[in-house]
Amino acid sequence: MSSSVRYRLCVLDPQAHLFEVTVTVAQPAAAGQVLRLPAWIPGSYMVREFARHIVQISASSGKKAVALSKLDKHSWQAAPVKGELTVRYQVYAYDLSVRGAYLDANRGFYNGTSVFLSADGFENAPCTVDIDAPASKALSDWQVATSLPALDVHKKTGFGRYHAANYDELVDHPVELGRFQRVTFKACGVPHEFVVSGACQADLKRLAADTKRICEWQIRFFGEPAPFDRYVFMLFVGADIYGGLEHRASTALVANRDDLPAPGLAEGEIGDGYLRLLGLISHEYFHSWNVKRMKPAVFTPYDLNREGHTTLLWAFEGITSYYDDLALVRSGLIDEKRYLGLLAKTITGVMRGNGRTKQTLADSSFDAWTKYYRQDENSPNSIVSYYTKGSLAALALDLHIRRETGGAKSLDTVMLALWQKWLADGQGLAEGEWEQVAGQATGLPLGQYFDKAIRSTQDLPLAELLATQGVSLQMVPSDSPADSGSVVDSIQPAAVRPTFGVKAAADTLGVRLLQVLDGGAAQAAGLSGGDVIVAVNGLKACDLDKAISRHKVGDTVKVHAFRRDELATYKVTLQATQADTCRLSLAPGAAAWIKS
Template identity: 35%
Template sequence: MLPTICYDVQLFDANAHLLQITVTLPANAQQTILRLPNWIPGSYMIRDFAQHVHQEQARDSLDQVLAWRKTSKHTWVVAPCAYDFTFSYMVFANDLSVRSAFINDHYAFFNGTSVFMQIIDDFDQKTQVLEDFGINDEREYAVRLFGNQYSLAHKWQVSTTLPVVLKEDIHPIQRSDSEYLLGHFQVNSYTNLIDHPIVIGAINVHSFMVEDVVFEMMFTEQVDLDMVALLDDMKKICVHHLHLFNSHTPIKRYVFQTLVCKDGFGGLEHQASTALLYPRDSLKNTAAAGISEGYETFLSLCAHELFHTWHVKRIKPNVMVNPSLTLENYTNQLWIYEGFTSFYDDATLVRTGIIPAQSYANILAKNITRLLRNPGRVDQSISRSSFEAWTKFYKQTPDSTNFIVSYYNKGGLAALCLDIVLLQQSNGQANLDTVMRLLWEHYGVDEVGTPDHVIELLCKQYLNINVESIVHQLAHSTIDLPLPTLLPTIGLRLAVRPAIDVNDKGGISKATPCPVAFGAMYSANPVGIKLTQVLIGSPVACAGMSRDDILIAMANYEVSQSNLINLLTRFTQQASVELTWLRDGRLCTGTMPIQSALCDTAEVHVMDEAKFNAWAQRTLTFPE
């Protein structure tokens, strides 16, 4: 068995946003290779975490300095050493997101991919390629967390799902007058080491149990939530997911780690936890505040990330089973993983009775509106969007909507279509739930990677349903989704209309839409309005305007955010109108054609509540 590698993590300087990491390594007659990931599983973009590593040092157990060198942006090589030795470094942790590392006077949060270097001391250059060396290395790693006088005085505690070393095995450690042991953990692979994020702070934790699984809602501060109501809603979500997958529950404890902030949003799945970033002003469900849209979105986010416990963390594309975190790992399947999960996050809320039917219909309308306003849907399929996630999706600009489609957004709507088609072709005996159970039983339980055509394979083999044609339409083509014909079969009706104004995200409204097309998103400016996104081929684009231009006049009338719609309406009977704008300090003019507003805003109506409830409150059935 390979020797255990121990990482000591010190909250070095919260104001400077510094963590100090010291790795203790065994003697090695050969050189020792240490490597920090370039990306974190679940977030498909090269992030170069090593850019935040500084002040590296290597010393043996006799306190002698060892030679080391960097061989790439994220790889360090330490010279052979006859004694045990340490490699220490600082990590600058000031990225308030769920993907990296952060520390200030309020709390510390970090992912293993940002702080724990993988040890590759058994690498054979003759037979292996370092970039391909995976993370399933099957060796023991230990982690010790050390606080300081500040964390002690403010009663900081640790939240993580890393396996704890038995308390009776922990000897009180005070490395100095200012360093105290906060926690001691051990795992059996690098994969496990980096899949349990750590929060240290004056945390608030609220626990509940569902079918022998302990769930914890952790917040980095006191929040304005009715906890009884929150835990009741969360229990419903957890019951739904546990019953959906039904067997071989992979968790005994699960933690929702919520980083409360002023602005920000995000979630990242892990083996037995999720890291969430959420604005405090949206975390409201008290009687005084009412059930806010922000609260519903928080529940949907929790449902989304918990679903990934099965569908992403265990059921996963074949290329993600043992990835190297050095280079991109391309897959066409993200629409199956993020798309299906996006369908279930909102569907779970209506299935469990947390939200009523029309609320779900309104959410659906907003999702359809997002897709309709996305010109890139006619250029890129969601399977191609999956493959190009590393660049086009994760490195979007305001112009990207003209060229790409979201495998989350369209993928979720495609999942709804597939669910309805399966119901139709099986006479109500199968649906997407059936497919999820098959995925779990045949791929997830043993963590066997899925091939690109896994949905077609499972439906043919176990349900005797050929879905090749519909899957091709939904995932591999740019044909519009068949929502208008499918939604009535579950009691819903889709209608489309022009947008009322720039803030109209879709859903039922009695307000009068703007009759004239404009074709850009915009924001207020001290003078005029600033275009933040311009659709190719739109009237404003035909006038010659681009993103970041400042529109100041229309037909010599001053333009502002508050009067644009009224101005557009004034010119409905004209063929065109003159625009005046500023571009990089220059005055420009152009002619905008007057065109009827596009019907790119969706309304979804519940027309047959009994039919919809039969769909939403289905009994889960699965093939033997």
């Protein structure tokens, strides 16, 4: 296969976490070929400066060295040459997240945006990539997993040549390298592969069976055939990690190893950790339609050199967050009560952040680059998540449509209309177009709803809308510090507890304040995020809630805390816990919307 641009990637030094990459341009620009590494990766809206991980770079043509000039933080220009141009460089890969690249003696992983320079003028040209088997005998049992189309690869290991129609396709198929467990299944006739790396003991057949149910429901929801010929889940398991990133025919996931289904797990048994993993799987898979195909116009095509601002991330991340849990119910993995428990926690999480009174969903979407992805100790006081509040806006829209149409239409109607539009024109959605399609599909005047839910900081009328489905919602003070919302048979008054109004974590000196919440007791006393409380009423601070458990609202406690290296004394007058915890109760036979 003849390609204008050819790539080769090899494992150079696992101990130093170095990949070596070469890119060869057959007919480089006469004035000198420009090459660039993306500044960000689609699906994660922050400029990440991947070029900072390029350790060494050089160019040649034939046997002659070619000068390279740095144009900016992620671009180089080669001197003019008459023949082929080859650029060789090393990439430091030690990012365990789903967004970058990683390499050690146990595993390799990369997204194309972290390792493959694009050649200006050839972004739409076909290209090939040779993934070389490691030279070290110690890595002779490594394999490759990727959804990138294979051209000439080793049948057993997967090393060899792959191809892509263009650069955008090349970087939208991450690659897992190493020793991993693998299980396969078909969903609606489409081959699916689940690859798990990292030390674990798990029932992968159970994982595959449950994932298959999710995939088949989602494929049938949008309508067969699926928008891909095969699909690969790449999961790395470890400790205290969680996340995922969607791609056109695959997803990269990281999760706690204990979240995997244990061998011998009873049929139908799903613990909280496994439920969280299934929700992540559902979320990233739903993105195969909602953001990988249907997407904002500003992302068609992606400009990976700079930010792409849109007010629509709530519709692509928030709505996906709504359907990820719904898919668990509608595929039969959990029941309505379990679903409502998840919903109660989402509502609680949103209501506990004062940022919802200051930032709209439209602004949250637009400012993702500088606010949501760059959070600090004041974030709960200043921003709202387009994921979580976005999912509640999707719920409210769904129930509003059902109420106004007598159950004849729903958010499902809108999503299917959007999908049919994409199948017809393949175009991205202009900023106001999502709302236009929603109005046309439902026959409803939805402008007022969007003004309130998306472009204002008003709280969503969830109690009113859920009541139309036989679900009662009440916000109450939490029962305990661990109370994050729940489903109950009946809503009972909760005892009022004293609180500092902080989020905290253990520290070697005492308790570190991660966040000090607006209007809370700690803020009123002058404490700030980052302060370390070492004593409360003269006793070493280990657990703030335990320290004040014998006090009542209105009591004043003496707090000693370090701010940087300076010790100060504060008098904190304890406040009452707020009514910020969601209780949902379900009438018999109610909540039919959850299943249809």
